[in-house]
Amino acid sequence: MARWALVAHGGAGVIERDQLRPEQDKAYREAMGRVAEAAAAVLKAGGAALDAIETAIQSLEDDPLFNAGRGAVFTAQGDIELDASIMDGSNLAAGAVAGVRRTRHPISAARAVMEQSPHVFLGGEGADAFARSCGLEQVDPSFFFIERRWKALARELQRQGLPIPPRPAGPPAALDTRAALAHDEGKRGTVGVVALDSDGTVAAGTSTGGVTAKRWGRVGDSPIIGAGTYATNAAGAVSCTGAGEYFIRLSVARTICALVEMKGLSLQAAADQVVQRDLTRLGGEGGVIAVAPDGQMAWSFNTSGMYRARIAEGEAMVVGIYKDDP
Numbered sequence: 001m002a003r004w005a006l007v008a009h010g011g012a013g014v015i016e017r018d019q020l021r022p023e024q025d026k027a028y029r030e031a032m033g034r035v036a037e038a039a040a041a042v043l044k045a046g047g048a049a050l051d052a053i054e055t056a057i058q059s060l061e062d063d064p065l066f067n068a069g070r071g072a073v074f075t076a077q078g079d080i081e082l083d084a085s086i087m088d089g090s091n092l093a094a095g096a097v098a099g100v101r102r103t104r105h106p107i108s109a110a111r112a113v114m115e116q117s118p119h120v121f122l123g124g125e126g127a128d129a130f131a132r133s134c135g136l137e138q139v140d141p142s143f144f145f146i147e148r149r150w151k152a153l154a155r156e157l158q159r160q161g162l163p164i165p166p167r168p169a170g171p172p173a174a175l176d177t178r179a180a181l182a183h184d185e186g187k188r189g190t191v192g193v194v195a196l197d198s199d200g201t202v203a204a205g206t207s208t209g210g211v212t213a214k215r216w217g218r219v220g221d222s223p224i225i226g227a228g229t230y231a232t233n234a235a236g237a238v239s240c241t242g243a244g245e246y247f248i249r250l251s252v253a254r255t256i257c258a259l260v261e262m263k264g265l266s267l268q269a270a271a272d273q274v275v276q277r278d279l280t281r282l283g284g285e286g287g288v289i290a291v292a293p294d295g296q297m298a299w300s301f302n303t304s305g306m307y308r309a310r311i312a313e314g315e316a317m318v319v320g321i322y323k324d325d326p
């Protein structure tokens with residue numbers, strides 16, 4: 001039996017110690033720790049990496065602190081368009097959705113594409129229709145509405161000199177109490193989980209609302225297999241967060257796996273090479289988390305912070321936010 005291991009992220013960006021109030025710092029650490037703990041329980045019980053990932057990402061999608069599911073950023077038109085992907089390292093099966101507006105858990109839609117369709121990537125209305133046909137929960141778009149995200153949209157549109165669309169209906173007030181704890185880490189954010197299960201299989205999943213005020217059906221790296229997400233038992237599993245346009249051009253997730261598989265780099269060295277060297281040179285910002293079939297875990301980011309947690313069999317949980325956290 002392989003030792004199990006899990007790493008999670010809640011997005012990278014401008015996240016500095018003196019910018020977060022103590023209660024915000026606490027809320028993010030608790031959320032990351034809780035989600036990693038729940039996913040670890042799945043692995044501890046002998047569960048599959050894919051199940052641990054889906055469970056964890058569903059919770060993060062439901063938490064308004066993060067830019068995924070409820071809590072996602074708005075498009076320039078005032079809509080929510082969600083992207084997600086998932087990959088199984090044992091057989092390279094993969095599924096992804098882009099631009100979904102009604103499926104409560106985009107990560108489950110991605111998994112359904114992988115397991116219940118002959119395809120890998122579905123987009124827009126078709127992706128929602130497919131998720132609905134698989135019995136996945138559908139919600140009114142107002143379910144995803146978070147006041148602070150609306151304000152961020154208005155600010156961003158004003159900055160770009162674009163018109164502000166009419167305000168959609170709001171969410172239940174109770175939700176905004178938690179959403180008020182959220183830190184504004186920039187225009188972006190994403191959630192992702194990578195896991196190694198006791199069968200020795202690695203998998204990766206990523207889910208995001210994308211970038212504030214996105215236009216023209218913009219899709220980032222998160223739902224692109226090879227860019228935002230990749231998993232192969234020959235090397236490891238990777239989930240990314242950051243400026244998607246750069247991650248796509250560097251095929252970040254696949255490149256990290258290729259460096260491990262073909263050049264024999266350690267997981268951490270491969271992650272650092274792509275993030276600290278290649279991504280930084282190209283002018284992109286963000287971070288990655290990774291796990292290998294032998295239990296190596298890694299993270300690397302070139303932003304001031306990344307919400308993150310990791311836990312493995314026989315190892316205590318580590319939760320971090322800022323660059324100088326362990």
Ligand code: ASP
Nearest residue numbers: 188189190220241242244
């Ligand atoms: N990678 C995401 C995107 O470009 C955003 C992020 O992770 O911050 O859509």
